[in-house]
Amino acid sequence: MHIYHKYLFKAVFLQFIAVLATLTGIVWITQSMRIVDLIVNKGINFLDFLKITMLLVPYLVFIIIPVALFFSGISVAYKFLLDKEMIILKSIGLSDFQIAKPFLNLAILIVCLSYIISCYALPLSYGKFKDLQVYFRNNYASILLEEGVFSSQVNKLTLYVDKKIDEKTYGGIVVYDNREVNNPKVVFAKEGKIFKSQNNSWFELYNGSHQEKNISGDGLSVLYFDKYSINFSLFEEDYIRTIEPNEKYITELFDISPDEESKRNKLISHGHFRLSWPLNSLALMMLATSMLITNRYQRKEGVYRNLAVGILGIGFIILSILFNNFTLHNLNFAVLMYLAPVALMMFALIRFKRANNL
Template identity: 35%
Template structure:
């Protein structure tokens, strides 16, 4: 066995203690110059984290966006929705996707980048350079804080604003008779009292083969059929004008059938036109003050707990972005380095995040019925974050007389 010792350290060098069975010796090795100062390492790791987060976010958002957009295809195929309006619909759904995707993307990016650094031995070099657990986790924590602030902006403003516009546009489109009656060959129930069927619609907007069943007066239901007609707007509201048709009615007392032929007949639909104006705002459409302080409206009082639970979920939910990242760092950085890989630690972090996400959803659902579950929503985040930081910052106990990797020489 042959050993070589340096009599004195060089400026900026590292001291590594080693032994080959005899007296312990010291090896002096120069610090890697490519690491640079601590802020440079933070920028290096943070750059990789942000790139990975952006990629995962785009991938997940596109996948969810595509599945949700398929529900709106009906508006294009059957109702003639313009492509520009369809894109507006889809764009307004984007904030609701990002609020769910960003915390998961941040967690996945942190696991991927730090696992890659460990497998490429970059993490070993950083530890040898004297970086502590907190210094190693600093880039991921910075990313977690940035994502948390972004999710807060989405949750408190962009989500209710976009979802409110989406529901208003959807409601206005459904209330547009020219779109509703364009469903050729389909019996369309406009309201509980009116059903319309159109066999064909010409390019000029003329309706052909019209059938209208009017049951607004339950004692005198009326069925009207016409060869052609049109939907027109008036100051009193929308109306269907039919030509060359008949009006069929059955007398309720006698059961006598009466048939009236007409050259021109008009059906007023003003009542339906007024219906959408009194639409109740759903919880996702409301801003935080509207959720925490429901109004005196009957439906607001009926769904009071649901509104309050949604408000507290808007406050607690974004914090999971930071919690997920710290859990990932605690799993990958705590303990000693294992050259066989970190698959078990990665799986453990994923299991913890999945369980925590399930608990969050369960508590949110429970808070819709019991106000006592609201404090548990805050407690879950605080306890999870505290335990994750405890595991991350604690010092692992080293086994006695354990040589450092790479310290022996032959």
């Protein structure tokens, strides 16, 4: 590997890592802010919160990689043009395509990494993310309770609390128990506390009443109590967690079971998205290098050329997302998700060839 190749490869690689880390961090923080209330008001342990949000990182990285690589390529190429280093490389006899090779080699490696994420890391991490959501739902009962709000997150059970006294204690509690459809019950309590063990959690109510219809069906039967317990885990036995497309491996997305026939388009289109999206990394890098390296640099035109390349790249990304949305409604559009990056690569190769440098 030539010295210039190592030099360019290292420069664009470091820039890519910096841009990827920055964009991923911004998006991760934005996503995390949606559930920060789990720590502040719901009693979720900070380490658990960090764990569940970190499991989203492979998904975020998979989406952001083409964008980060594209703008890294533009940034490094523009810097080399400004510093006249590109002119020096051309003056020693290197063709535009030879100069672009370090950029493209990195893009190929990133495409391979994206496929590893798409085929393995993404479904694995996202599946664990959804499993943790269910775990918190079953083991952090405080998530179910919000002041002045009727909550029906527990199957066949509606909860209401008037106020939160401390982390585990609530006042003014109403429970509507509809486990027995023909015999619903209503429980009122002055106060209640949440307890949890390794396997389940329960709500212990104090100083209240339990009301239900008489067996004869005439009037209400009222039972006053000093203490009454509701085991939350008992209400989740019939809960069936649906598997989202991001949790499925590529082969599973195209192997539609009879139970998922209604989601056929959604699953198959997501499978095509997971297969086609990594190609955008190479396509966008080829666009950036073919537009910036194959032309003589003029300082006055540099900013406008960079802006034009950026707009073209963003337009291409939007077009790729639109093709994915079209595929949701008609699977015949799936071919466009592959044709778009291939067409962009061909455009870049034509530019290199026209410059008589390929």
